[in-house]
Amino acid sequence: MTVALTEDQKLPLAEDQALRDALAAADLPTLLMTYVHLSRDMALLDKFQPHVHALSSGKQTAVPDDLAAELREKMRALLTSPNEADLTIPEPALLQRIMSVGMGEPVSKEFIPLLLEQSGLGPQHDRSHRPARQQIPQGFKVLIIGAGISGLAAAIKLKEGGYDFEVIEKNSEVGGTWWVARYPGAGVDTPSHFYSYSFALNPEWSTYRPRGREMLDYLIRASHSYGVRDHIHFETEVLGMRWIEDEQVWEVELNDKHGGKSTVRANAVINAHGRLSRWVWPKIEGLKDFEGPLVHTAEWDPDLDLKGKRVAMVGTGASAAQCGPAIVDEVEHLTVFMRSGHWVVPSEWAAAKVPEGVQWAMRHIPFYLAWFRFGIYWTGSDGLYSNLIKDPEWPAESPSVSLVNERLRKFCMSNLEAKLGDRPDLMEKLTPDCPVFSKRIVMDTNWLTMFRRDNVTLETAGIERVLPGAIRTADGTEHRVDAIILATGYDVARMAGWLDIIGRDGVNLRELWGDEDPVGYFGLMVPGFPNYFHIMGPNAGPNHGAGVNLMAEAQVHYILECLDHLVETGASAMEPTEDANATFNDRVQGQMPKMIWTHPKANSYYKNSKGRVIGSWPFRLLDYWNESREPKLDDFVIHEKATAEETAA
The missing domain is CATH 3.50.50.60 (FAD/NAD(P)-binding domain)
Incomplete structure (x- = not known):
C-alpha cells in the first residue's frame, strides 16, 4: 500500500544545502529506519546492528563515522533520484526487522499493528465500508463534554464517521488543560513528537517537549483543519444530565455565557471533561x-x-x-x-530547540517524522512496563x-x-x-x-x-x-466532578462514585448508564508512559465501534452488565498486588485513601489498544428501540 505524501515530500528532492544540513542533523537511528523503508537495503541494517543499542541497556549507540557518512550519502542519492524510493509500507516481517535494529532490541510482531497506527506509518482505521456509515438515522445525536485533547479527538472521529454531534466547552477556546495551564514554564512531560494525534503528525514543534502555548496552538489548528469548530458551543457549561428511559435518550441541561439555561437531548454522551479539570486547594489552616x-x-x-x-x-x-x-x-x-x-529523571534536552535541519527532515523526507515518532513511542511506553512489575523474590523493604x-x-x-x-x-x-x-x-x-x-x-x-x-x-x-x-495538583479521584449524572432508576454517578471510589467497565462505561462514555475513566491511566493521547484515541475508536453497532443493528442503547463490570474489575484489581503502585511506600493520586488503585491501567498499553478494537458484545445489555405502540403506552 502506498501512502499519500504532502507536497513538501514529493520526490525527487532538490540537491541543495538544506538537504545536506538536514542529513547532517538527523537522528541516525531514525535516518537508518527511514532509509531502509525507502530503499529496502537490508545490507545496511546488518552493518548498523552491532552499533545501535537499546536505551535500557545502558550502552551508548556509537556509529562509526564512515558508516554514518555512508548512510547519509545513500539517503542523499535516493532522495534526489527520480522513481528510486519505495513509498509503500513494508511487509510486517521487514517492518519488524527495521524496528528491531533501529531500537537496538527485539520488537515483537504483536506490536506491529499498534505501531503502524501510532507512528503514523500506516493507515488509520477505515470505517467507510461499514454499513453504519450509510445508515445513521436522522436525529441520532452524540454530545461531547469538553474540547480538550480527548474531546477534540472524539469530535474529529465522529465527523469522519458522519455522525451528528455537538461539543460543549466551558472555556472560550479548545485545548482543555492546555488552555487553562498558563503558569510560567507550563509544558508537557511526554515528548512533543508523540504527544499529538497519530492522524495529525506535526513537524513544526520548536522543542522536544512542547510548551503549553505551543500545545494549545496545535489543538487549535487541529480544530480548524478538521472542521469541527462549528460543532462547538464555547463558554457553555453542562449543569447536569439525566437518562430518559422511555425515550432512550440523555437530557442534558446547559448554561451559556449569558446565563441562559437550555436543554439538549442526545442518544449518547461522551464525557471528556478530563482528570485535570478540578484542581486541589490544600487544606492548610489560615x-x-x-x-x-x-x-x-x-x-x-x-x-x-x-x-x-x-x-x-x-x-x-x-x-x-x-x-x-x-x-x-x-x-x-x-x-x-x-x-x-x-x-526526577534528567531531561535537560527536553527544553532544547529542535534544530532547523531536523525540522526540515520532518517536513520533507518521506516517513522521517513517522519513524522518529515510532522511536519515541518505543522507548517511552511499553518498553518501560517491566519497571512496574514486582519481583516476588525482591526484598519487600527495598526502595x-x-x-x-x-x-x-x-x-x-x-x-x-x-x-x-x-x-x-x-x-x-x-x-x-x-x-x-x-x-x-x-x-x-x-x-x-x-x-x-x-x-x-x-x-x-x-x-x-x-x-x-x-x-x-x-x-x-x-x-x-x-x-x-x-502547585498542589488536581482532584483526579473525583472523576464525575460535580456533575449530576442521573442514570437508570435515578442513580447519580457522582454519588455512586463519591469523592474517591470510581469503578467502571474498561475505564469507559458504567452499568446503569446506557450510551454514556467516560473518557479516561477508572483504571484507564497510562501511568508508565506514552501519554493520554494514545489512550484517548483507543477509547474514541471503541466508542465509534459501539455507536456503529447500535446503528447497524437498529438498537437504541447499550451498557455493560453488572457481571461484566465485576469481572473486569476483578481482573484489574487482581493484578494490582503485582504492581509497583501497591508498594508500601507508594503514596500517590493513583490510589484512593483506602489504598485501592483507581487511576492506573495495570497491563501493557498494547493490551488496552488490542482490547479496544471492538466491544465484547456478550458483556453488554443491548436495548432495542421501542415501537410506536410501546412508546405511546
Whole structure:
C-alpha cells in the first residue's frame, strides 16, 4: 500500500544545502529506519546492528563515522533520484526487522499493528465500508463534554464517521488543560513528537517537549483543519444530565455565557471533561488569611508580578518542577515547601530547540517524522512496563521492586549525585524512599540545580498554618513571604466532578462514585448508564508512559465501534452488565498486588485513601489498544428501540 505524501515530500528532492544540513542533523537511528523503508537495503541494517543499542541497556549507540557518512550519502542519492524510493509500507516481517535494529532490541510482531497506527506509518482505521456509515438515522445525536485533547479527538472521529454531534466547552477556546495551564514554564512531560494525534503528525514543534502555548496552538489548528469548530458551543457549561428511559435518550441541561439555561437531548454522551479539570486547594489552616497574592498553578493570574518578591511555592510535583525554574531568576527568594519527594529523571534536552535541519527532515523526507515518532513511542511506553512489575523474590523493604527497577533508581540517583553530590543536606531531602514509577516522575529541567541557588530554600518541615504575611512550619519557623503559589495538583479521584449524572432508576454517578471510589467497565462505561462514555475513566491511566493521547484515541475508536453497532443493528442503547463490570474489575484489581503502585511506600493520586488503585491501567498499553478494537458484545445489555405502540403506552 502506498501512502499519500504532502507536497513538501514529493520526490525527487532538490540537491541543495538544506538537504545536506538536514542529513547532517538527523537522528541516525531514525535516518537508518527511514532509509531502509525507502530503499529496502537490508545490507545496511546488518552493518548498523552491532552499533545501535537499546536505551535500557545502558550502552551508548556509537556509529562509526564512515558508516554514518555512508548512510547519509545513500539517503542523499535516493532522495534526489527520480522513481528510486519505495513509498509503500513494508511487509510486517521487514517492518519488524527495521524496528528491531533501529531500537537496538527485539520488537515483537504483536506490536506491529499498534505501531503502524501510532507512528503514523500506516493507515488509520477505515470505517467507510461499514454499513453504519450509510445508515445513521436522522436525529441520532452524540454530545461531547469538553474540547480538550480527548474531546477534540472524539469530535474529529465522529465527523469522519458522519455522525451528528455537538461539543460543549466551558472555556472560550479548545485545548482543555492546555488552555487553562498558563503558569510560567507550563509544558508537557511526554515528548512533543508523540504527544499529538497519530492522524495529525506535526513537524513544526520548536522543542522536544512542547510548551503549553505551543500545545494549545496545535489543538487549535487541529480544530480548524478538521472542521469541527462549528460543532462547538464555547463558554457553555453542562449543569447536569439525566437518562430518559422511555425515550432512550440523555437530557442534558446547559448554561451559556449569558446565563441562559437550555436543554439538549442526545442518544449518547461522551464525557471528556478530563482528570485535570478540578484542581486541589490544600487544606492548610489560615490559607484564606494570607494578604498577598495567592494563586494555583492551574488558575494562574497572567497579571501576577513576582519580580523582587519573596515567593512560597507549595508542592514539588510536575507543575512545581516547571514553574520554579521559570520564575527563580526574577524573584528575590523562592521557598519551596515539600511534603514528599518525587523521583526526577534528567531531561535537560527536553527544553532544547529542535534544530532547523531536523525540522526540515520532518517536513520533507518521506516517513522521517513517522519513524522518529515510532522511536519515541518505543522507548517511552511499553518498553518501560517491566519497571512496574514486582519481583516476588525482591526484598519487600527495598526502595525498588525488581532488578530492572533498581537499575532505573540508580540512574536517577546518578543524576542526583551529579548535581547535588556536594550538598548532602539537599541530597537527603530530595531522595525519595519510594520506587521510581510508584508515583508520577518529574522531568528535571534545571529543577535540581535550582536548589543550589542562594535565593532558593527547600523546606521539608510541615506547614502548620498560613499567616497574613508568612508561613509557619511545624518547627515554629516563620517564613516571611509576599506571594504564595500552590502547585498542589488536581482532584483526579473525583472523576464525575460535580456533575449530576442521573442514570437508570435515578442513580447519580457522582454519588455512586463519591469523592474517591470510581469503578467502571474498561475505564469507559458504567452499568446503569446506557450510551454514556467516560473518557479516561477508572483504571484507564497510562501511568508508565506514552501519554493520554494514545489512550484517548483507543477509547474514541471503541466508542465509534459501539455507536456503529447500535446503528447497524437498529438498537437504541447499550451498557455493560453488572457481571461484566465485576469481572473486569476483578481482573484489574487482581493484578494490582503485582504492581509497583501497591508498594508500601507508594503514596500517590493513583490510589484512593483506602489504598485501592483507581487511576492506573495495570497491563501493557498494547493490551488496552488490542482490547479496544471492538466491544465484547456478550458483556453488554443491548436495548432495542421501542415501537410506536410501546412508546405511546
